[in-house]
Amino acid sequence: MSNLAKPNLRRRARVEINECGMAQSAFVFGDKWILLIMREAFYAVVRFEDIQKDLSIPRAILTNRLGRLIDLGIMTKQPYQEAGARVRHSYHLTLKGRKAFKILAAMMEWGDEYLIQNPKMQIVDGTTKSHLRLGLINELGQEVPQKQIALEPKR
Amino acid sequence: MSNLAKPNLRRRARVEINECGMAQSAFVFGDKWILLIMREAFYAVVRFEDIQKDLSIPRAILTNRLGRLIDLGIMTKQPYQEAGARVRHSYHLTLKGRKAFKILAAMMEWGDEYLIQNPKMQIVDGTTKSHLRLGLINELGQEVPQKQIALEPKR
DNA sequence: TTATCTAGGTTCAAATGTCAAACTTAGCAA
DNA sequence: TTGCTAAGTTTGACATTTGAACCTAGATAA
Numbered sequence: 546m547s548n549l550a551k552p553n554l555r556r557r558a559r560v561e562i563n564e565c566g567m568a569q570s571a572f573v574f575g576d577k578w579i580l581l582i583m584r585e586a587f588y589a590v591v592r593f594e595d596i597q598k599d600l601s602i603p604r605a606i607l608t609n610r611l612g613r614l615i616d617l618g619i620m621t622k623q624p625y626q627e628a629g630a631r632v633r634h635s636y637h638l639t640l641k642g643r644k645a646f647k648i649l650a651a652m653m654e655w656g657d658e659y660l661i662q663n664p665k666m667q668i669v670d671g672t673t674k675s676h677l678r679l680g681l682i683n684e685l686g687q688e689v690p691q692k693q694i695a696l697e698p699k700r
Numbered sequence: 701m702s703n704l705a706k707p708n709l710r711r712r713a714r715v716e717i718n719e720c721g722m723a724q725s726a727f728v729f730g731d732k733w734i735l736l737i738m739r740e741a742f743y744a745v746v747r748f749e750d751i752q753k754d755l756s757i758p759r760a761i762l763t764n765r766l767g768r769l770i771d772l773g774i775m776t777k778q779p780y781q782e783a784g785a786r787v788r789h790s791y792h793l794t795l796k797g798r799k800a801f802k803i804l805a806a807m808m809e810w811g812d813e814y815l816i817q818n819p820k821m822q823i824v825d826g827t828t829k830s831h832l833r834l835g836l837i838n839e840l841g842q843e844v845p846q847k848q849i850a851l852e853p854k855r
Numbered sequence: 856t857t858a859t860c861t862a863g864g865t866t867c868a869a870a871t872g873t874c875a876a877a878c879t880t881a882g883c884a885a
Numbered sequence: 886t887t888g889c890t891a892a893g894t895t896t897g898a899c900a901t902t903t904g905a906a907c908c909t910a911g912a913t914a915a
Contacts, residue, residue, distance in 0.1 A: 564819070566815060570735075570815065575735045580725075603902070665719050670850075673838070679835070681802070682834070682843060748891065761872090762893090789892080
């Protein structure tokens with residue numbers, strides 16, 4: 546009772562949910578199946594059956610989430626035809642979807658650090674094969690360490 | 701029918717869910733309330749009532765998710781005491797939780813680009829006030845453009 | 856011709872999760 | 886004694902998720 550922590554309980558000015566990109570993103574990416582389906586897409590798994598088997602996702606859920614991703618403009622459904630088969634469909638990331646890569650990359654870094662024993666995959670520069678990691682970069686192109694960052698209202 | 705897209709349908713070797721940090725992270729962060737509660741934590745909102753009001757989250761759900769975050773080691777519950785009041789509790793990110801900042805930062809960038817009209821908040825260097833953004837950085841400390849990256853098995 | 860296979864779905868009933876609103880509890884103050 | 890507040894718990898209606906079975910259209914096989 547004597548040495549209780551004395552945190553600063555002064556509350557920041559409330560940042561409205563609907564004016565905050567972080568909060569709005571939470572409504573899109575705050576769903577495990579959405580994230581796992583996007584993982585498949587980044588791993589170039591594009592067919593309904595393949596995604597379904599990889600993830601063991603209930604078929605109705607996969608249909609639902611692919612629909613949601615298409616409505617959001619994150620993925621598209623494209624027809625294709627293999628020799629001796631009828632037209633089928635495959636699912637691909639749009640630019641908007643590919644732009645979400647850093648979200649998945651950040652999850653990969655964190656998961657590899659805290660949830661996985663020895664990770665199998667890594668993010669590399671495709672040309673040099675140099676291993677890549679995420680960093681917060683200032684306007685001069687220099688990385689800024691975590692402890693130095695702050696969340697502030699725009700000027 | 702003539703000019704159907706001809707995507708590469710060759711499937712990558714399957715990356716097992718339980719050997720993939722990205723997939724395992726999806727089970728943690730693939731929940732909108734978990735993400736929104738962590739947002740509150742990064743915005744220094746630490747009390748049950750304050751979080752509940754900011755997010756309009758059902759109280760039972762908030763209790764459940766705070767418990768989950770504590771079990772995961774992402775947050776801790778700390779006692780504190782204000783003058784003329786009994787001991788209360790506040791919720792804080794652990795190091796493990798703070799290390800997830802880049803996940804939220806990536807969501808903020810994406811959400812500010814695609815979901816929000818004019819964003820109110822930004823990530824800055826606390827000392828220089830320079831605006832920060834996320835980038836993929838190679839071993840030389842240089843940023844590598846999106847189109848150049850690849851996901852590969854570890855050597 | 857009839858049957859079989861496959862990709863990409865629907866449909867179903869049971870289990871689980873979410874929600875808002877009401878209730879609970881402990882300590883403090885009037 | 887009564888009321889207030891922070892931090893929950895309980896309740897019962899409603900929505901979502903799940904696995905398993907079913908459906909459908911083209912292609913080929915018998």
